[in-house]
Amino acid sequence: MKTFRFVISFSIALAIGIALNTKIGAIPPLGKFLSPFHGFWQNAENVAIDIESESVEGLSDSVNVYFDELLIPHVFASNEKDLFFTQGYVTAYHRLWQMEFQLYSAAGRLAEILGPEIGNTSLVDIDRRMRRIGLMHGARKSEELFKKEEPEVYELIQSYSSGVNAYIESLSYADLPIEYKLLDYEPEEWSPLKCFLLIANMNNMLSRGERDLEHTNALKKWGREVFEILYPERPDIVDPVIPVGTAFDFDPIVVEKPDVTFPLYFTDPMIENPDPDNGSNSFVVNGEKTANGKVILANEPDLSLNLPSIWYIMQLNSPTINVMGATLPGGPGITIGFNDSIAWGNTNAKRDLVDWYYIQFKDDSREEYLYNDNWVPTKKVIEEIKVRGSFSYYDTIIYTHHGPVVYDRNFTSDRSEVTNLAMKWIAHDASKEIKALYLGNKAENYDEFVEAFSYFSGPPQNYSFAAANGDIALWVNGKFPVKWEEQGKFLMDGSNIDHEWKTYMPNSHNLHVKNPPRNFVSSANQHAADTLYPYYQYDYNYEYYRGRRINDRLRVMDEITVEDMMNLQHDNFNYNASEALPMMLDSLDSVSFTDREWDYYNKLATWDYFNNPDLQAPTIYEVWWRKLNSKLWDEIDSSEVAVYRPNWYTTVDILKSESDFFMIDNQSTSVTESRGDLIRQTFKEAIESLEEYLEEEGHSLLWYQYKNTTIRHLLRIKPFNEGKVKIGGNRHIVNAASSSHGPSWRMIVELGDGDVNAWGVYPGSQSGNPGNPTYGHLIDDWASGEYHELLFERSLSPNQPEITHSITLNSK
Secondary structure, three states: OOOOOOOOOHHHHHHHHHHHOOOEOOEOOHHHHHOOOOOHHHHOOOOOOOOOEEEEOOOOOOEEEEEEOOOOEEEEOOOHHHHHHHHHHHHHHHHHHHHHHHHHHHOOOHHHHHOOEEOOEEHHHHHHHHHHHOHHHHHHHHHHHHHHHOHHHHHHHHHHHHHHHHHHHOOOHHHOOHHHHHHOOOOOOOOHHHHHHHHHHHHHHHOOOOOHHHHHHHHHHHOHHHHHHHOOOOOOOOOOOOOOOOOOOOOOOOOOOOOOOOOOOOOOOOOOOOOOOOEEEEEEEOOOOEOOOOEEEEEEEEEEOEEOOOOEEEEEEEOOEEEEEEEOOOOOOOOEEEEOOEEEEEEEOOOOOEEEEEOOEOOOOOOEEEEOOEEEEOEEEEEEEOOOOOOOEEEEEEEOOOOEEEEEOOEOOOOOOOOOEEEEEHHHOOOOHHHHHHHHHHOOOHHHHHHHHOOOOOOOEEEEEEEOOOOEEEEEEOOOEOOOOOOOOOOEEOOOHHHOOOOEOOHHHOOEEEOOOOOEEEEOOOOOOOOOOOOOOOOOOOOOOHHHHHHHHHHHOOOEOHHHHHHHHOOOEOHHHHHHHHHHHHOOOHHHOOHHHHHHHHHHHOOOOEOOOOOOHHHHHHHHHHHHHHHHOHHHHOOOOOOOOOOHHHHHHHHHHOOOOHHHOOOOOOOOOOHHHHHHHHHHHHHHHHHHHHHOOOOOOOHHHHHOOOEEEOOOOHHHOEOOOOOOOOOOOOOOOOOOEEEOOEEEEEEEOOEEEEEEEOOOOOOOOOOOOOOOOOHHHHHHOOOEEOOOOOOOOOOOOOEEEEEEEEEO
């Protein structure tokens, strides 16, 4: 692992001198930054926390923090308030800038610290988008709900915030994380509202995805028959989260589909969806499946690969709690982890929770809108977007009972036939996820786990569960509206009460399974259930490969060990290639092959479909597959209205079964192309592209080098990145490491016979400081499949060999 350092001579720093002690445009005050006494060099720490004892305002008793060899803090407190206070303090020590920056983005405040634009990107426009989708709107409602209904948990959130602030107050300029010095600003006071905004931001990453407006465009452009070919809801191969044939013992809420039509208007959405690869893998096997009779849980959230890492690992211990796992910097408690009795993991539960409504205003004043044959008053919110080095920008956002009118006369595209589109989203509602995590951290059995996560509204998650008594389970937790078929799949009429959400599913009706006959549970963002489930379930972006591969393996695996579960997390089998490549190779005309074409063909024909890092075939297939997709979907890519390509599984299905489908033919030529023509043409184009690629110095066809998995600093500062990480896999593969996305935390937990054993690894380090020698030090282990056993005890002492440093925080 390369160590990231600036190689800057002291003489250059002296030459710059006083002239660069002030900020000039986007340039930080480099004199301060380069100072060996106050700048970057002050950030070159080499210990966990550079104190052994500290008196801190806000604690009621002493707290001991022990750091192990991985820099993981183990916090031991005598009460919960001090425990969460110290969690905030220690997290801020290692991740303060990250905690703040991610929420500046979520709150629509980037221009406030970065100025009006970077390059050709308007930060004001980015801030406007974030304000208009209403993350802060939902966060404020959640905070008010906690103040009113959950005062005891709210006090713990206040304690966490006080801990963050205690650390901030201890800082001088010399102590500031390097990013503050680069951008020339200082941290502001933390607040409980920011903890709730963090949850809202996770909703933004994981539950905002939808294609309602693109669906409406496609339906109007091509008609229903073509729409169903491009975007089928349920292919035959679905292997759902809840095992096929599971019975549901409840009387469902029935909603009849009304006799209504969707408003078919062309629109041009201006807000991008979250990364479609955001997802995860989680699987649990019980004692019937394992070699030693213990249960084993494996979990990995697949998210953006960032430095600092999305996750910060901790143990929290008090007389009422003993829990360890991955935390979200900026939020109290453990998000994914285990305690003495249970372990839990989660994957994103795909469900369409964002709907768009066409709003009819009474007049240009926009003070009233039509709903159920009545004119209903709107609410206007004026958002001030502060712009560094410039004047504030003011944006008026209209709120209806559906939600904010995101697209209106002030925020729209010339290609849209209509404006005034309101966004209805679960994340706008007050919710209690922090309570769910707090209770889940303390749960000791299945019933307490179910009770805890009944408070979890979103982003909806498939929660996998394992208990020391041998129970395994999976719950699809979230707040789900009861919808009639296709409700919210297209643009809806905001004036029609029949288009409205009427009620929500009771938590007991959420999908779940406990101790299934197959002796395992799993989820990988696929369909949640088969057609026996009585509620309409839909998402545009279900996963069709990872879940099938995991289930294929678990069905045949027995005498499973921890190492087997680790190997499955690193499985590189390319299901897409196994279903598409034989058809592609069979369509080639080998009679006319050149020697070079034979060479590429043979590499593919002898490939076993594993995307291992040192193979060339995955690279050849990737380039060919993407060329084929581009050629096949050129009508979609060049469409005058916003539409999107079908998913990979549907693409393969169309190529195999819809040989006369009109999009297979290239509409720009006078010749009618067949599937074989497209495949043969793109095979030649792929080879030409690869040969050109190989002409550049340092390029090879090895999969890991071509894929170039890179762990990127949040500011994209190249010296703080780590590229060409030697890891296989790719999107849609269980080892889902693509170029910038993948397993952000891998955890294995084994429970039984009174023991808890756990292992973990992630692509980063505990410290977010590029000057720390451990910065990014786990990346190579993560890539190669090496896990670290996690230290988890009910008591620790500074003299234990696993402990490298300890501190005591005392009350003032």
